[in-house]
Amino acid sequence: MSEVKVGVFLSDPGRQLSEILDFSALANYLKNVSGVVFVARGSEFWRGKGLKTIVDAIESGKINRVVVAETLPKLSEVKIAQAMEDAGLNSYLMEFIDLKDHCVWPHRETPSEATEKAKAMLLGAIERAKLLEPLEKLEFSTLKSALVIGGGIAGMQTAVDLADLGFEVNIVEKEPFLGGLAARAGRFFPTDDCAICIQSPASDVKTITHTSRKCVYRSGFTEIPNLNILTNSKVTAVEGPPGNYKVTIEKKPRYVNDKCVQCDKCTTVCPVEVPDEHNAKLKTRKAIYMNIPNVHPPIYVIDESVCKFHECAKCVEICPTKAVELNQKSKQITLNVGSIVVAIGFEEFDSSVIKEYHYGDYSDVITNLELARMIDGFGPTGGVIIRPSDGKPAKKIVFMQCVGSRDRRYKPYCSNICCMISLKHATLIKSTYPEADVTICYIDIRTTGREHEYYYEKAREMGIKFVKGRPTEISQNPETNKLIVDVEDALLHRFLEIDADLVVLAPAMVPAKDTKELAEILGIELEEDGFFKEYNAKLRPTETKLKGVYLCGGATFPKDAPTTSLHAHSAAMKAAKFLTTGKIVKDQKTAVINEEYCGDCEFCPVTCPYGAISLVPTTEDHFVAKISDLLCEGCGICVGTCPLNAIELRHSRPNQMLAQMKALMSVNGTSKPLVLAICCSECGHTSVDSSGMAMMQYPANVRVMKVPCTGILQIHQFLEAFKAGAHGVMVVGCKSNGCHYEVGVQKAEKKVELAKALLKEYGIEPERLEMFNMVFIEGDKFAEAAQMMTERLEKLGSLQLMESS
Amino acid sequence: MEHEEGGKTISSAFSDAITSRLGGETITLCYQCGTCASSCPVAKITPRFNPREVIRLSLLGAKEEVLSSDSIWLCCSCYNCQERCPQKIEIADVIYALRNIAFEKGYIPDIYSQFASAISNDGRIAKVSQFMENKRPTLGLPPLQPTGVEALRKILSATGFGKLKQKEESP
Numbered sequence: 001m002s003e004v005k006v007g008v009f010l011s012d013p014g015r016q017l018s019e020i021l022d023f024s025a026l027a028n029y030l031k032n033v034s035g036v037v038f039v040a041r042g043s044e045f046w047r048g049k050g051l052k053t054i055v056d057a058i059e060s061g062k063i064n065r066v067v068v069a070e071t072l073p074k075l076s077e078v079k080i081a082q083a084m085e086d087a088g089l090n091s092y093l094m095e096f097i098d099l100k101d102h103c104v105w106p107h108r109e110t111p112s113e114a115t116e117k118a119k120a121m122l123l124g125a126i127e128r129a130k131l132l133e134p135l136e137k138l139e140f141s142t143l144k145s146a147l148v149i150g151g152g153i154a155g156m157q158t159a160v161d162l163a164d165l166g167f168e169v170n171i172v173e174k175e176p177f178l179g180g181l182a183a184r185a186g187r188f189f190p191t192d193d194c195a196i197c198i199q200s201p202a203s204d205v206k207t208i209t210h211t212s213r214k215c216v217y218r219s220g221f222t223e224i225p226n227l228n229i230l231t232n233s234k235v236t237a238v239e240g241p242p243g244n245y246k247v248t249i250e251k252k253p254r255y256v257n258d259k260c261v262q263c264d265k266c267t268t269v270c271p272v273e274v275p276d277e278h279n280a281k282l283k284t285r286k287a288i289y290m291n292i293p294n295v296h297p298p299i300y301v302i303d304e305s306v307c308k309f310h311e312c313a314k315c316v317e318i319c320p321t322k323a324v325e326l327n328q329k330s331k332q333i334t335l336n337v338g339s340i341v342v343a344i345g346f347e348e349f350d351s352s353v354i355k356e357y358h359y360g361d362y363s364d365v366i367t368n369l370e371l372a373r374m375i376d377g378f379g380p381t382g383g384v385i386i387r388p389s390d391g392k393p394a395k396k397i398v399f400m401q402c403v404g405s406r407d408r409r410y411k412p413y414c415s416n417i418c419c420m421i422s423l424k425h426a427t428l429i430k431s432t433y434p435e436a437d438v439t440i441c442y443i444d445i446r447t448t449g450r451e452h453e454y455y456y457e458k459a460r461e462m463g464i465k466f467v468k469g470r471p472t473e474i475s476q477n478p479e480t481n482k483l484i485v486d487v488e489d490a491l492l493h494r495f496l497e498i499d500a501d502l503v504v505l506a507p508a509m510v511p512a513k514d515t516k517e518l519a520e521i522l523g524i525e526l527e528e529d530g531f532f533k534e535y536n537a538k539l540r541p542t543e544t545k546l547k548g549v550y551l552c553g554g555a556t557f558p559k560d561a562p563t564t565s566l567h568a569h570s571a572a573m574k575a576a577k578f579l580t581t582g583k584i585v586k587d588q589k590t591a592v593i594n595e596e597y598c599g600d601c602e603f604c605p606v607t608c609p610y611g612a613i614s615l616v617p618t619t620e621d622h623f624v625a626k627i628s629d630l631l632c633e634g635c636g637i638c639v640g641t642c643p644l645n646a647i648e649l650r651h652s653r654p655n656q657m658l659a660q661m662k663a664l665m666s667v668n669g670t671s672k673p674l675v676l677a678i679c680c681s682e683c684g685h686t687s688v689d690s691s692g693m694a695m696m697q698y699p700a701n702v703r704v705m706k707v708p709c710t711g712i713l714q715i716h717q718f719l720e721a722f723k724a725g726a727h728g729v730m731v732v733g734c735k736s737n738g739c740h741y742e743v744g745v746q747k748a749e750k751k752v753e754l755a756k757a758l759l760k761e762y763g764i765e766p767e768r769l770e771m772f773n774m775v776f777i778e779g780d781k782f783a784e785a786a787q788m789m790t791e792r793l794e795k796l797g798s799l800q801l802m803e804s805s
Numbered sequence: 806m807e808h809e810e811g812g813k814t815i816s817s818a819f820s821d822a823i824t825s826r827l828g829g830e831t832i833t834l835c836y837q838c839g840t841c842a843s844s845c846p847v848a849k850i851t852p853r854f855n856p857r858e859v860i861r862l863s864l865l866g867a868k869e870e871v872l873s874s875d876s877i878w879l880c881c882s883c884y885n886c887q888e889r890c891p892q893k894i895e896i897a898d899v900i901y902a903l904r905n906i907a908f909e910k911g912y913i914p915d916i917y918s919q920f921a922s923a924i925s926n927d928g929r930i931a932k933v934s935q936f937m938e939n940k941r942p943t944l945g946l947p948p949l950q951p952t953g954v955e956a957l958r959k960i961l962s963a964t965g966f967g968k969l970k971q972k973e974e975s976p
Contacts, residue, residue: 356889402838402891406836406891406892407891407892408834408891408892408893409891409893443836443837443838444836468839469838469839469840469842469843470838470839470840470843470891471840471843472840472843472844472889473843473844486843487839487843488839488842488843488848488855488857489839490837490838490839490842490857493852493855493858495842495843495848495849
């Protein structure tokens with residue numbers, strides 16, 4: 001490599017920094033630092049004249065390393081990096097420091113100490129810059145097709161959005177018909193219109209609008225040319241890197257082909273009759289069936305678990321179009337897609353586990369979803385509310401909220417939508433049957449959405465009774481078979497035994513059955529509540545840690561229809577953004593293996609939070625780790641884990657870190673013991689920024705070194721810091737549960753603990769090393785920690801190290 | 806309802822006193838759903854005891870009202886409330902914690918102090934009257950044997966039961 005020539009650029013916007021720092025002393029100091037060939041001082045270097053100074057120095061060949069002491073971190077860093085690339089110098093050959101927030105503001109009361117610290121900071125940046133290496137921009141091509149898992153309202157809307165944008169879309173539904181939970185809900189709040197429409201989200205594509213109505217009902221979802229619908233199908237495996245997922249799907253046979261004309265003749269001859277799951281088992285269906293009219297796809301299906309097939313074959317004989325094919329076999333389909341959207345929704349909690357409510361024992365205790373089937377005109381009762389035990393109309397109806405929700409024995413969370421479902425059902429019943437006696441037993445009524453409170457108001461107007469109290473038990477009068485709900489009206493302090501023809505439970509909403517299995521297949525995580533975990537609940541609610549894999553709808557938490565739609569469109573947008581470029585671009589700040597040192601220990605593949613490391617066999621009958629540049633996020637947790645020092649991060653190599661560490665400790669300038677604060681680039685380093693911005697004061701003997709994630713740290717580095725002259729070491733990372741690389745800070749916490757035990761063995765006070773967790777806005781916490789650490793070290797006295805031979 | 810008392814509001818001071826005691830740890834989870842009350846066989850027959858109200862009054866800091874009333878002594882420890890509480894509050898144990906606090910403050914119903922003196926004086930949980938002793942032979946029962954009350958007293962004093970007796974004797 002050619003000679004390293006460092007240019008140092010000191011910005012002093014509005015000359016505010018030079019009020020504290022002695023810039024001429026800094027310039028004199030820099031002159032004598034080896035490798036520094038160019039020093040410039042200016043108002044700002046990230047735009048205009050200042051930026052031109054950098055560009056000119058690069059273009060004239062004077063410098064090939066850039067050290068910038070600039071304000072506005074990130075913004076100025078990005079601008080300068082871009083200019084460097086334009087000038088023909090790799091932008092990774094830059095080191096950036098923020099003298100204002102890290103030195104001038106926090107030490108403005110001790111200007112001479114600040115100047116000495118600035119020297120150390122500059123030297124640290126220079127020494128690191130000298131060892132930096134050029135890195136490439138990596139590009140990985142991706143496919144422009146998508147897979148949507150789940151054919152409910154979330155999945156269907158996402159699929160239509162992506163298909164309308166021109167992507168090849170596959171939608172997989174495990175049931176024989178599309179629609180999901182929504183198709184069974186009858187009507188939807190907040191408009192009480194028919195949920196059945198949901199089975200056909202509208203497409204905006206002009207070519208099919210002539211077949212569509214304004215009502216999304218019969219919109220022609222199945223006619224979108226680049227939308228491939230796979231019902232009766234299940235994802236069984238997903239392989240391959242992001243953007244090139246190879247998906248295996250098992251498609252169960254339908255036994256009826258698309259010649260089906262829905263004439264219904266087959267069901268008239270089918271001899272097998274079973275309870276209809278879709279209609280809450282309130283009626284029966286045949287082995288060959290279609291669950292409601294106008295479903296998608298409009299093709300009958302044979303339930304293979306009950307059909308007698310060739311023994312009977314009456315449907316084959318009667319079918320006028322020869323659509324029944326009893327010899328169809330299960331098929332394995334392989335799809336190659338760039339992106340996957342998970343939209344598998346949620347389902348009702350199994351209320352039968354709460355024994356005192358006797359769901360499953362008493363047939364007149366039903367759930368809201370079962371009631372929805374009765375309210376639906378297409379449902380098993382044609383819209384009449386009956387007592388399932390005798391089929392007679394139900395006149396006294398009691399709703400019970402929070403069955404399994406807000407219950408620490410089952411689901412501790414509030415399921416979000418059940419109050420509104422019960423209010424919707426109660427008001428629908430009351431408007432059709434004004435004489436019905438309807439009571440809702442609740443703990444708290446939660447109606448937080450638009451128009452939602454109106455339902456509560458309407459319900460009270462209609463004379464629906466509200467009892468604040470969670471019933472303890474449902475019993476049955478053995479003579480009349482009527483149900484009795486035992487509840488305390490907590491507002492009246494009175495015990496009620498409410499007679500009921502029908503008790504409707506509002507069960508918790510829980511993750512869909514296949515959630516765990518699918519998470520394992522995809523390699524993404526679940527939250528503690530069992531639902532899929534978003535990348536970031538606030539700002540990236542549809543993303544996962546896997547590039548190209550998105551979440552929407554009830555798969556992340558129970559949602560009502562409006563929120564599900566928002567979520568679905570949002571996921572489609574994210575997937576489209578990912579698909580449309582056809583490539584993933586990222587930088588090469590990734591980990592690299594030294595195969596010579598790598599053994600067969602398997603630590604790093606297990607530790608990597610991104611599954612970026614695999615073990616590949618070598619010729620000598622052992623394995624070496626291999627890192628995927630595509631999956632690697634550059635956290636360095638593997639580096640911190642490797643017992644053989646066989647892994648390095650390209651942009652944070654141990655020699656780069658060591659050089660910077662030594663430089664930071666080379667100048668003190670204060671009477672206080674030197675402290676090295678190793679901060680992660682996320683919360684740790686930015687909390688130092690924010691303490692500076694807020695002008696909080698801490699002593700200048702505290703020196704900050706940035707690492708990608710505290711997870712990169714190895715125990716010997718703490719010892720090196722002491723050897724380099726530190727009397728104390730602070731490790732500053734994100735909050736334990738808030739690591740930007742998932743597990744890095746937890747690893748660091750453990751390592752600090754271990755290192756403390758080791759220090760004790762060496763005769764070094766373990767208190768000299770301490771772990772801190774903070775977030776950006778906790779600048780005060782950093783200043784306090786720095787102050788505390790300094791005071792502690794002053795008490796301990798200076799560190800005496802034995803010279804190693 | 807809330808007054809400052811040494812930097813803490815009275816309500817939080819009282820709930821801290823309960824949560825720091827064995828059995829009382831879970832009281833603050835209560836959201837007043839009333840499952841305990843409607844599960845309670847005592848509450849169903851007398852308005853003098855309602856577990857939901859005891860918890861609410863305690864969390865609001867109505868210390869004297871809770872400790873001085875006979876309410877907390879009426880719980881029959883059937884644990885039905887505790888089985889069914891959706892917040893997993895150990896309600897029957899909370900009541901025990903409250904009884905312990907009440908006892909320390911000098912609130913104890915007569916029946917409990919009588920019970921205490923019976924057990925430490927005679928080693929029996931009920932007083933045996935002369936009438937009963939005379940009756941025994943007529944029913945073919947052997948005369949009562951001495952109870953080994955000395956050993957029992959040692960156990961009682963080691964486990965702190967002695968304090969209960971002192972309380973009873975002092976006023």
